[in-house]
Amino acid sequence: MTSTLVFDPLIPWAMFTMVAVIAALGILLAIVRGLHGWALRGLAGLVVLAALSGPSFQQEDRAPLTDIVLMLEDESASQRLGDRATQTTDAANTLAAQIKARPNTELRRITVPDGEGDAGTQMMSALSDALAEEPRARVAGIVALTDGRVHDADLPVDLPAPFHVLLSGEESDWDRRLSVIGAPAFAIIGEPVVLTLRVDDLGAAPASDGFTEIDISIDAEEPQRFRVPIGQDLELPVTLPHGGRNVIRFALPTAEGELTDRNNSALIQMNGVRDRLRVLLVSGEPHAGGRTWRNLLKSDSSVDLVHFTILRPPEKQDGVPVSELSLIAFPTRELFMEKIDDFDLIIFDRYKRRGILPSLYLENIANYVRKGGAVLVSAGPDFASADSLFRTPLGSVLPATPSARVLEEPYLPVVSDLGNRHPVTTDLPQNGEWGRWLRQIDVTATSGNVVMTGIDDRPLLILDRVDEGRVALLASDQAWLWNRGYEGGGPQLELLRRLAHWMMGEPELEEEALTATAEGQTMRIERRTLSETVPPLTITGPDGTVTELPLAPTSHGRFVTKFTGPEIGLYRLENGDQISVIGLGPAAPREFVETIANAAVLEPVIDAMRGGIVRIEDGLPRIRNVRAGRPAAGRGWIGFTPREAYETRDVRQTPILPTWLVLLLAAGFITAAWLREGRR
Template sequence: MNWSIAFEPLLSWPVLALLIAPMAVLALASLFMRQRGALLRAAAFAALALALINPVLLDEEREPLQSVVAVVADRSQSQDIGERTDTTDRAIEELKARLGRFRQFDVRVVEAGRASETDDRTETRLFAALESVFRDVPPSRIAGAIMVTDGQVHDLPATAEGMPGPLHALITGDEDERDRRIRFVNAPRFGIVDKPLEMTYRVTGSGEDGEPVDVRISVNGQQVAVDRAIFGEDMPLQITVPGAGRNIVELAIERAEDEITDTNNRAIAIVDGIRENLRVLLVSGEPHAGERTWRNLLKSDAAVDLVHFTILRPPEKQDGTPINDLSLIAFPTRELFVEKINDFDLIIFDRYQHRDVLPILYYDYIAEYVEQGGALLVAAGPEYAGNQSISRTPLMSALPALPTGNVIEEAYYPRLTETGARHPVTRGLEGSGQEPPNWSRWFRLIGIDRPAGHVVMKGPREEPLLLLNRNGEGRVGMFLSDHGWLWARGFEGGGPHVALYRRIAHWLMKEPELEEERLTAHGRGMTLEVRRQTMSDEAGPARVITPSGATLDVPLVAATPGIFTGTATVDEIGLYQIANGDLATLAHVGPVNAPEFAETVSTEEVLAPLAEETGGSVRRLAGFAGRLALPGIVPVRSSGDASGRDWIGLRTTSDSILKSVNRVPLFAGFFGLALLLLAFSAMWYREGR
């Protein structure tokens, strides 16, 4: 029972003041002048005032509230080291059992620190979880928090402000743990292909400063060198970026005998390879309607350095013009096709025909250039079917098809072949998904015989229109129509000439994204995504090797023609090896050089200042012979100590819920009336004597 007195006046307080004030003055005056019956008069006036104020005796029935205890279990990846997970599980179960014996505590257990499937963060964020537990709890009801963790917490608040209860940390792991780690100090995000890239790294270890250690250096899964590093010192590293696109640089050191984990014995840097400006030689025949289409496209590409020559005056042209009046320059054939031919990434012959501008021997040089890894594109016109066709030169050994001599002159829609629907150069070309295609017609096609390579576009009568072929180490493309400029000029709505021409050029120059057979993978959060690009009808499953050496198969399903994808949810951070058919690649899941593994040795030092500030404590769970050294739990008042040598305290609250109220008016009914009558009768009796 909780008894209290409340006042429920019969009149408003201002009115009561007007009534009681004169009575109080009269009573005080009588007492001051020592009149007869002054005390009885004062008592009668007091009884009347109390009757008007109406005091009420209240009996409140209350139910005490529980104090909220937060038990936070650290489930971060560093807790998987050694026996930490088992220790955490045992400690949590024992804490729940002990706290369950106290009726005054509301125990809330929360697990934190494990990254989600889509979350790239791998930090141990225990205080964010603690905040979510106490979000709906008033400060007066917070008993405190108990964290079971290895002590490596990454969202530690600067001060204990806002934490009304004590913080207790129970540390997993052993006190004498050792670990060594390698990390990049300076790792540029981009590098130029085939050029050296300067990087810096450091190896650290417990008590090993100044000692040497061997570091294996791998690029895209291939070991390229072994470096000798000194513990605790920044070490220079120079690598050569092998190719365009993503490159994974990995540093690794051997695991020591007493080391708790080798997860952080590897460091990863992802370097995007960027090619220096690609050099393209464009040689056009006599001026024609579509001559500037290729030029405009290549000039607009910031990654391309273009050298363009147009044969305006062939050698056999003799019109008597004085030499001094000619503004044309001599075609530097020897410089371009002998001395500097290997400096070009692509050579384009745009409606070019053999008219003795190039010596016949130079075509041999071009064929050899392709055989050794160069790229050649023939944009054919009627000249390719004539007597002066470049197919009648030594270049024929590099060409994917020879002309039949026929030139088809009729309207037709360029269409993708079945192969072209899967080939990355033409796959998904805008407008190709309907019949007829949503682009304009062309009106000319050069006939060829026995094409080699992939026929990715076709013209009328199923005749080949676009050929893509590999020749030795190089590549050759052949466009068998000169009417692509109709798309560029917007004829009948135009067509996707920019995308098509650019893809052709970059495929010839070996752009990785346009390879017919390509396997790529990357991590998104804790999900591994695999993508297979192939010309086959099926891709089969991808075999994945996890950082710990386990294997799993990821089924690949068709997403679009020529593209197969698959995903797998994983729980390890690190470098994954993926293989499908003859192809293999690497992918890193989780953040590169994750903070979770920056420090893996269990520690009391991180949480100690904050726990001390809140009145809590930090202690290890490791006891004798593998037993848990779990402290006792003691309920304490808000002003008492919250920790001792072998116990931890949790504060209890005085908050309660009001269930019901019983009212007993003190001056109500006959009792109040009798008291008033008695007081006034005594006053009149005394004053009447």
């Protein structure tokens, strides 16, 4: 119980002051006039003023409240390095016992886990949330057990009490780190792109020759090992082997004594793009569909088109002198012998043997296909003739044999069952509502995949792979009817665009592919195949854990599943003969960028409340009481500020000057002054 004197004026303080001034002037006048009762008059005025101030005696029944100490325990990923977890847990338990043994003190233990995604250690956010739930007037101190690697240290937090850090780890700790400093998101296929890497030794690293080894692999292939310097920026030229996503992994061997190997590797995912697609289009003669191919290829700004149309074959005899012809000579040797490998695709549109391309050149084109080139034959009546391309060395790579029949009748092109699963022909717009074509070359498929059929289910579009290259045969020259809108037209441009891009090996049109896209830690895996069923998917995690998942069919030739990776790193996906890799998370997890224990980022927060930093390996500090504003840490000790908070349960007020006493005292003093002055 506590007692205090309180005042509750009966009139406003301004009026009270005015009354006091009037009373003082009256007393002063009495003194000037020599009245002997001025002292008694002054006492009467004091009684009146005291009564107007409303004095009372207040008694409170108070219940003392305990002080609160907040203990933040860092359980982020970096705290699991070395013996930090055990070190921190033992220190927290010992310190908690000391705090609980203090009189009038409560302890709040707050766990700080990893932040969502790659946010790192969000300790100041956790502290802010904890302070919001506690009365600030009772918080006597804050202790954080951490390695100091806090990633929201710049978050402004108004602290009501001293803040101390007990630092885990050891001064002898060291670690080797691989960092990716610069890597573009895109690179041109076949051209070197420069990546910037750096290897650093952190902490108390042992003496070395200043070099280490690094393994580099692309798409989980066998890695290549190089020797690189430590502590220097390393510019590394890398050439992407294919289009689409390329996953490049860099890894350092684990050094003896380093804290962790989690930051010894880095993943870079780069998209390979073609600089320019070089296409050679050879039209055997002018016809209505020739311009369709030209318009399609010229509409794509990434395509460099070389187009030759044979207007005047060698056997033509019209008497025109050669010197007067405006046409240029067909540079056959330059195109088909010297620079053939510069082209990504060669298209023969209604071409037949006319003595322009010798057999040696056509043999060279067949070899070009086998080594990875692409040839598309758009067949007209010429393909069924004795001068057909099939009857040249190029015929050895063509997927069908002509029967010498040309079918001249209307028919509707139809996507085959296999074509419904092939990326070139699946889900074509208005499937089944197309206009008819009027001519088809009768061929017998000898290899490849028949993705479209025509009259009596005869092969119309055949796609094939020959060694490293690709070949396509379109057994009709009537695709242009769709472009002209004949009987409603059809998806001619879309079909030919897909066909051309499949020929050039675009990853999005591969019929057998295993792809994955990641959003956070969840990946969506899609398997494209021409088969009707696929085996289970095998996923190998960064730690070697193998998981099998079934793939669910979603549409023609597509099977999909989802998988949430438990940790950041490189995942290897296998399904049948298809292999793919994908990296989850950043190139270097934030928790492992800086692994050496250091509380430098927390020093502004600590200094603001005059707290301290103590290494756990040096022993736990003693706990003292300190006054607010005084230094709260010293050699071997940390301080808490007692708050002396309380809860008021009951309040009683007793007036010191009751009304009757005021009247009695005031009347008595005034009467005594009158009598004294009257006696004189």
